[in-house]
Amino acid sequence: MENTEHSRISEYLTILGSLSYVIIMIGAIMLLPLVLILFYKDEADQLPYFALPGVLSIFAGYLIKQFSPNHSLKDLRRHQSSVIVLLIWIVSILIGSIPFMLCGDYTFTEAIFETTSGFTTTGFTVTDVENTTHVILLYRSLLHLFGGVGLILILSSVLSNVYGMQLFSAEGHRDRLTPSLLHSARTIILIYLGFIISGTILYIVFGMSPFDALNHAICAVSTGGFSTKYQSIGYWSASLVGVANSIGIKITTIALMLLGSINFMASLLFFRGKFRDYFSHSETKVTAFAIAIATPIVVVMLLATGLCNTTLSAISDGIFQVVSLITTTGYTTVPNFVAQSSFAFVPIFLLMLIGGHSGSTSGGIKASRVAMLIKAVFYDVCEQIFPKRISFSRSINKFGKKVQITREDQSQNYAYVFTFIFIGLFGAFLLSLDGHDFGQAFFDAFSTLSTIGLSIGTVTREMSNYTMWVYTALMIIGRLEVYIVILAIARIGKDIGDGIKELRSK
Amino acid sequence: MEKFSIKRTIFNILNVVIIYILTTLLCYVSFQADVDAETLLMFYLLGILIVIIETKSFLITVFSTVLFILTHDFLFIEPHFAWGGSKNFIVSSVVFFVVALIVNLLVIRLQSQIKSSKENARLHKKLYEASEGLLSVHGKDKVIEYSDKALTELAGAEVEFYFDVDGSEKNEAIKWCFKNSAKCGHKEAEFPELSHKYIPIRSNNKTVGVVSIDCSEKEMSSETEKCITALLSQITIAIEREDLTDERKEEEKTLNHEHIVAGTIKSLSREMSPFVSSISKETKSLKENINLLEETEINEKLQGLEDNSSELTRILDNLIDLTKDE
Numbered sequence: 037m038e039n040t041e042h043s044r045i046s047e048y049l050t051i052l053g054s055l056s057y058v059i060i061m062i063g064a065i066m067l068l069p070l071v072l073i074l075f076y077k078d079e080a081d082q083l084p085y086f087a088l089p090g091v092l093s094i095f096a097g098y099l100i101k102q103f104s105p106n107h108s109l110k111d112l113r114r115h116q117s118s119v120i121v122l123l124i125w126i127v128s129i130l131i132g133s134i135p136f137m138l139c140g141d142y143t144f145t146e147a148i149f150e151t152t153s154g155f156t157t158t159g160f161t162v163t164d165v166e167n168t169t170h171v172i173l174l175y176r177s178l179l180h181l182f183g184g185v186g187l188i189l190i191l192s193s194v195l196s197n198v199y200g201m202q203l204f205s206a207e208g209h210r211d212r213l214t215p216s217l218l219h220s221a222r223t224i225i226l227i228y229l230g231f232i233i234s235g236t237i238l239y240i241v242f243g244m245s246p247f248d249a250l251n252h253a254i255c256a257v258s259t260g261g262f263s264t265k266y267q268s269i270g271y272w273s274a275s276l277v278g279v280a281n282s283i284g285i286k287i288t289t290i291a292l293m294l295l296g297s298i299n300f301m302a303s304l305l306f307f308r309g310k311f312r313d314y315f316s317h318s319e320t321k322v323t324a325f326a327i328a329i330a331t332p333i334v335v336v337m338l339l340a341t342g343l344c345n346t347t348l349s350a351i352s353d354g355i356f357q358v359v360s361l362i363t364t365t366g367y368t369t370v371p372n373f374v375a376q377s378s379f380a381f382v383p384i385f386l387l388m389l390i391g392g393h394s395g396s397t398s399g400g401i402k403a404s405r406v407a408m409l410i411k412a413v414f415y416d417v418c419e420q421i422f423p424k425r426i427s428f429s430r431s432i433n434k435f436g437k438k439v440q441i442t443r444e445d446q447s448q449n450y451a452y453v454f455t456f457i458f459i460g461l462f463g464a465f466l467l468s469l470d471g472h473d474f475g476q477a478f479f480d481a482f483s484t485l486s487t488i489g490l491s492i493g494t495v496t497r498e499m500s501n502y503t504m505w506v507y508t509a510l511m512i513i514g515r516l517e518v519y520i521v522i523l524a525i526a527r528i529g530k531d532i533g534d535g536i537k538e539l540r541s542k
Numbered sequence: 543m544e545k546f547s548i549k550r551t552i553f554n555i556l557n558v559v560i561i562y563i564l565t566t567l568l569c570y571v572s573f574q575a576d577v578d579a580e581t582l583l584m585f586y587l588l589g590i591l592i593v594i595i596e597t598k599s600f601l602i603t604v605f606s607t608v609l610f611i612l613t614h615d616f617l618f619i620e621p622h623f624a625w626g627g628s629k630n631f632i633v634s635s636v637v638f639f640v641v642a643l644i645v646n647l648l649v650i651r652l653q654s655q656i657k658s659s660k661e662n663a664r665l666h667k668k669l670y671e672a673s674e675g676l677l678s679v680h681g682k683d684k685v686i687e688y689s690d691k692a693l694t695e696l697a698g699a700e701v702e703f704y705f706d707v708d709g710s711e712k713n714e715a716i717k718w719c720f721k722n723s724a725k726c727g728h729k730e731a732e733f734p735e736l737s738h739k740y741i742p743i744r745s746n747n748k749t750v751g752v753v754s755i756d757c758s759e760k761e762m763s764s765e766t767e768k769c770i771t772a773l774l775s776q777i778t779i780a781i782e783r784e785d786l787t788d789e790r791k792e793e794e795k796t797l798n799h800e801h802i803v804a805g806t807i808k809s810l811s812r813e814m815s816p817f818v819s820s821i822s823k824e825t826k827s828l829k830e831n832i833n834l835l836e837e838t839e840i841n842e843k844l845q846g847l848e849d850n851s852s853e854l855t856r857i858l859d860n861l862i863d864l865t866k867d868e
Contacts, residue, residue, distance in 0.1 A: 067567075083570075083571060083574075084571045084574060084575065087567045087568070087570070087571045088568070088571050090567075091564045091565075091567055091568040091571075092568075094564060095564075095588075098592065102595075
């Protein structure tokens with residue numbers, strides 16, 4: 037009995053040891069925006085808010101690493117990897133929120149909400165973006181980048197295969213580009229850096245300032261949605277930068293959002309010129325089909341409601357909103373378009389639920405699950421219609437290859453979709469308890485769970501602490517794809533229960 | 543003493559740069575918050591400690607200590623952005639420097655002790671695993687194969703066994719080791735110029751083979767050599783055990799065969815007995831009554847004798863065949 041207790045303590049010490057790398061990494065992330073002080077010297081007063089927690093985090097992580105047992109994560113029990121992933125995210129959010137708290141513009145709850153929104157790439161904000169410092173703005177964007185690419189993935193790029201593989205899978209990544217995880221992680225990070233650099237250059241060409249360009253490139257690729265302007269991308273309207281530049285900015289953003297929402301492996305197929313494999317991939321088909329169906333409806337809605345005056349602007353804005361929704365970015369070019377969406381509300385809501393590809397920076401149910409759901413429903417209907425002697429080979433196309441769908445896969449898929457919807461409804465119920473209109477709470481809860489960050493009324497800078505905590509929980513659950521949070525809580529609960537039983541028996 | 547490596551040195555310098563930047567940043571922020579310069583020196587001392595732990599290099603520590611003291615003086619001691627502070631600061635700096643060096647020596651010694659303990663623990667674990675494994679391996683070839691693997695893991699180098707040492711292709715060092723039942727090769731009294739070390743395998747005061755260990759890439763510590771000798775004893779016992787098992791099996795086989803042959807001869811004798819007896823009786827009867835018997839009766843008896851003789855010949859042929867099989 038003593039051995040069991042000892043091994044459980046040893047396991048949690050190993051977990052603590054694995055967190056040391058995260059604490060060091062978050063410390064380093066806090067120091068990155070300080071480079072801006074070289075360009076904006078009047079923001080030197082921001083130095084202590086970032087340098088102090090940054091250096092102390094690195095030092096604390098270093099000390100934990102030195103004093104924690106050097107055990108391998110291979111020996112952890114079932115679902116312990118989920119516990120590590122959840123703890124990594126919670127610790128990252130707690131430490132990452134310190135600069136917000138130190139700068140004095142945020143309460144504890146607001147700081148946690150803003151950091152969670154950043155790391156989970158949701159894009160909700162309580163920051164007065166046009167009256168805050170450049171350092172804070174870049175820090176928010178970096179939160180999107182590191183949270184979007186995946187904290188574990190970044191850790192994996194500097195750690196070993198053995199350490200990272202379990203966590204890599206547990207964080208929701210289903211793909212390995214190359215046999216080596218270390219190599220895969222570095223390749224993925226390089227792909228994203230390439231997107232960000234290209235996006236920044238294009239934005240600058242189309243008339244954005246270098247600072248805004250960098251921030252929007254990071255946030256678009258991360259499918260986050262933080263902006264440096266109140267009107268989001270809509271700020272760079274035709275009247276400000278000209279029609280051509282405005283459309284150029286929209287097209288660049290659409291491209292970046294799509295690239296960010298594509299599965300890492302699918303991106304690689306595309307850039308290696310394997311177009312047949314890329315276009316036959318089930319997720320690509322779902323995304324293309326959804327965009328093709330939803331765009332005309334949204335364009336008609338924009339024209340019908342008078343939100344857009346010309347057909348050209350309705351088309352460009354329509355495509356932009358649809359892509360922004362399906363990639364779960366949440367950028368807008370038309371203010372309050374969801375609130376006035378009328379007949380387009382259902383397609384917009386469905387786009388939001390579908391989300392991007394699995395193993396990408398986007399949220400939602402994920403296109404792979406939707407593809408499997410459609411196939412499962414199709415085969416089930418066919419089996420009911422056709423004679424029993426006709427059997428169907430249930431398969432799905434993954435990266436150009438046919439993969440069999442088992443009954444177990446289907447059941448798991450149904451269960452995931454059901455759990456996702458249940459949590460969304462429960463979130464809406466919790467929000468409505470704070471006096472919000474249920475319709476608004478319903479949309480905003482699902483928008484949060486899908487990490488989109490579009491609100492039709494409940495998310496304001498004046499919202500209560502209770503509402504912010506509900507959103508914080510929904511953002512984490514949505515980003516970690518529901519099950520990890522449930523499994524981790526179950527594991528921790530069981531371990532605490534076992535510990536109490538052992539103490540009592542003594 | 544670790545070998546000099548450019549990669550390692552660059553990595554160490556990079557570590558120092560990162561620690562230097564972080565420490566200076568922390569000191570700068572603390573200085574802005576009115577923390578006094580003496581306290582900031584403690585931050586630099588902490589930075590030096592981390593440099594020592596991370597780099598384990600005396601030279602880099604000395605260099606970093608000087609850099610950290612000068613930076614502290616330049617940035618945080620009045621007059622700012624100039625070197626040469628107060629008398630107190632110079633004393634503090636000298637103490638800082640001495641403390642850093644003493645800590646460096648202590649840390650390096652402690653780390654070397656830890657490294658050595660870890661290596662010993664690893665060796666003993668491997669020795670234990672190998673000894674345990676030898677108990678479960680059967681068959682001389684399997685034992686040798688397992689021993690090769692276990693010794694390679696233990697020594698961290700390539701290992702080879704030589705049992706048939708008289709073969710002309712073996713080198714002189716192996717033959718010398720086998721003949722004199724003493725170690726030779728790399729850094730030993732005999733054949734010190736060789737890159738391999740040769741250790742005799744002894745059994746019942748008799749040398750049964752030689753094991754060669756490649757020392758070209760890694761020097762073998764005395765502790766490793768002791769463990770190898772201990773494992774070799776275990777291997778010898780395992781080989782002896784297998785030899786004894788083989789001998790017992792061989793004896794059992796011979797006994798079994800003799801038993802079969804004896805049984806066969808016994809049964810053949812029993813089979814032959816009626817025919818010999820019949821021939822003897824028939825011959826006696828023919829000899830005594832040859833004048834009284836008619837020709838047909840004589841022919842019948844002669845036919846009987848011929849049949850019995852043929853049967854006897856067949857049995858004898860079988861016996862000859864059995865002898866041939868042996």
